[in-house]
Amino acid sequence: MSTTADPRPAELHHAHRDVTGGWLRPATFGVMDGLVSNFSLVAGVVGGGATGGTVVLTGLAGLVAGACSMATGEYTSVSSQRDLTRAEIDIEKRELERNPDDELRELTLMYEAKGLRPELASEVARELSAEPDVAWRVHVREELGIDPDDLPSPWTAAASSFVAFAVGALVPLLPFVLGLSGLVPSLILSALALAMVGAGIARLTARPTWFGSRRQLLLGGLSAAVTYAVGLALGTGMS
Structure with missing residues (x-):
């Protein structure tokens, strides 16, 4: 019998990126919102006739206010989602304690629906239900479609959103901070940043x-x- 090793590398497993950590959505939303909202804010006040220090002050205020608002909203949103998830987990735990036979039958039917033979589905369900600490996790994954040991962190979401928004919102302000006047430099820089971020998200x-x-x-x-059009109209009307 040949003992020559297979030259092909073993491919028993491949790594996946983290898709449940709670950072990608708020970071993506934050940087895009920071870019778009603060450039729109800058365009609006420039259209209304503001220049120089007024634009910088307005843009910085928009940066701080927007970043704090985004972080607060993300923290509240993710915290509420975690609280709701934990409440549903508690319901599932109580059901397993009160009606173990019904829950076992429910799990068996779910495995049958996934293609297992009835006998095998029943055996798998009984095996997984033998340990209470395993049973409720299995039911949560199968019924709610979530991993109870990998819930998104509200602090991660808030921090990601805050930093991403601040970075995005700073881009339209840079030309004004460096002493350049007019909207064109800010427009060019913001357009480049939008294109780069959009390409990065698409690649990811x-x-x-x-x-x-x-x-x-x-x-x-x-x-x-x-x-810009609103700012121009209001600026012309108020002048």
Whole structure:
């Protein structure tokens, strides 16, 4: 019998990226919101006739207020979701204590629905239900579709959102902070940042980079154009 080792590398497992840690959505939303909202804010006040220090002050106020608001909203949202999840987990634990036979039958039927033979589904369900600490976790995963040991962190979501929004919101302000006047330098820098972030998000999510860049440029451009037009109209009317 040949003992030659298979030259092909073993591919028993491949690593996945963290998709449940609670950071990607708030970070993505935060940086895009910071870019779009603060550039729109800057465009609005420039359209209304503000220049120099007024634009910087307005933009910094928008940065701080927006970052705090985003972080607070994300913390509250994720905390509420965790509380709801824990309440549902408690319900499942009580059901397992009060009606173990019904819960066992329910788990068996779920495995049958996934394609297991009735005898095998019953055996698997009984084996997994033997330990109470394992049983409730299995029921939570199967019935609620969540991992009770990997719930998203509200602090992670809040911090990701705060930092991402602040970074995004700083980009439109940089030209004014460096002493450049007019909206064009801020527009160019913001457009480049939107395209880069859109491409990065698309790459992370396995979408074409051109699609991500074009989408973010279109959405950001529309928002800025609307705000600039409103600022221009109000500035002209109040002058």
